[in-house]
Amino acid sequence: KNEVEQSPQNLTAQEGEFITINCSYSVGISALHWLQQHPGGGIVSLFMLSSGKKKHGRLIATINIQEKHSSLHITASHPRDSAVYICAVSSQRDTDKLIFGTGTRLQVFP
């Protein structure tokens, strides 16, 4: 079993829909990261959080440390949101190393 699990693996949506991507982890963490990878391959860090909730534009990330679960929400989705969203954690044992989920591929259609 992977230490970081994401669901769903693939997600399609119509423009304007509210989207949720989930991430569960089984190790003790110092922080959780949400990353975005566009079709060209480059990766951008969206959020790094260790508690509570963060918001940036139409993106919201939440984390529940007790339940070892995080969600990434996209409000009013747009075709330009189409990308692979990756959850990663910094483990407490070695904070310099990230453990990655396999990603959620999101396609938003106009």
Next chain:
Amino acid sequence: DGGITQSPKYLFRKEGQNVTLSCEQNLNHDAMYWYRQDPGQGLRLIYYSQIVNDFQKGDIAEGYSVSREKKESFPLTVTSAQKNPTAFYLCASSMAGGSEQYFGPGTRLTVT
């Protein structure tokens, strides 16, 4: 503009040849990382370096080598000993200690 660059974007090599992938950052970050990405799998750590002249093996270091002679540069050599070198390689950097990582655009290596 601060950032992290990788070159080249696409690289083709014949089996049995060593190849070096470049990674440079001007973010003044102490830590640098090399990852490999294969279809359907999460990123896997090859090597990382927290300080100049020091580096540690990641989860899949066999068949790879690195150097960290300058803070800005962390080149990765894919040796002929790497059994399945065809992959997408990503370099990243961060301030030390588990902080946010900044990724380069990646190099897609194809070995035939």
